[in-house]
Amino acid sequence: MELADRAVGFLLSLISVSIFTYYSFWVIILPFVNSDHFIHKYFLPQEYAILIPVFAGVTLLCFLSVFIGLVILKSKKKKA
Amino acid sequence: MKHIVKIMTLLVAISAFWMSLLQTSLIPRSYTWLLPLYFIVSLGCYGLLMVGVGLMQFPTCPQEAVLLQQDIKEAKVFLEQKGIDVSSD
Numbered sequence: 001m002e003l004a005d006r007a008v009g010f011l012l013s014l015i016s017v018s019i020f021t022y023y024s025f026w027v028i029i030l031p032f033v034n035s036d037h038f039i040h041k042y043f044l045p046q047e048y049a050i051l052i053p054v055f056a057g058v059t060l061l062c063f064l065s066v067f068i069g070l071v072i073l074k075s076k077k078k079k080a
Numbered sequence: 081m082k083h084i085v086k087i088m089t090l091l092v093a094i095s096a097f098w099m100s101l102l103q104t105s106l107i108p109r110s111y112t113w114l115l116p117l118y119f120i121v122s123l124g125c126y127g128l129l130m131v132g133v134g135l136m137q138f139p140t141c142p143q144e145a146v147l148l149q150q151d152i153k154e155a156k157v158f159l160e161q162k163g164i165d166v167s168s169d
Contacts, residue, residue: 002140009135016128023125027118031110050114053121 023049 026049033039101112 002138005138006136009132009138011132012135013129013132016125016132020122020125020129023118023121027114028111050117053117057120 026043026046030040030043030046098112098116101107101115102109105112107115
């Protein structure tokens with residue numbers, strides 16, 4: 001049991017560290033590198049560095065509001 | 081009431097710092113525009129990291145689990161003697 005917990009925890013921390021390093025590289029270091037360096041192949045164009053977090057944030061907000069709306073509707077239906 | 085005042089002052093201080101960074105061009109302009117977004121993403125990453133680390137270090141108590149199972153059995157026997165139905169279906 002605790003091995004599964006440990007594995008999930010390790011996976012979560014690994015994902016978060018990798019996302020953090022990838023994003024830091026993308027935003028901070030990449031503008032300073034020459035345009036014809038090979039490393040640019042591994043990173044998407046710079047506009048996506050803004051679009052993807054904003055899109056994820058908007059999706060999260062939509063999901064939360066839909067969930068809250070559904071819960072409110074269900075509780076109203078049960079009372080009436 | 082006091083907690084929200086603290087959070088509001090923190091937000092106002094951070095936005096004032098960011099706007100002062102915009103005015104005096106210590107850092108190149110494109111970086112200053114991206115700075116709040118970068119902080120939000122890194123805050124999310126930090127939260128995820130704390131959850132993962134906490135999961136990894138969660139202490140399980142095997143002896144307490146065995147003792148708890150014994151307690152449950154005793155309680156079941158006692159309640160069945162008294163006539164209460166505690167079977168789980």
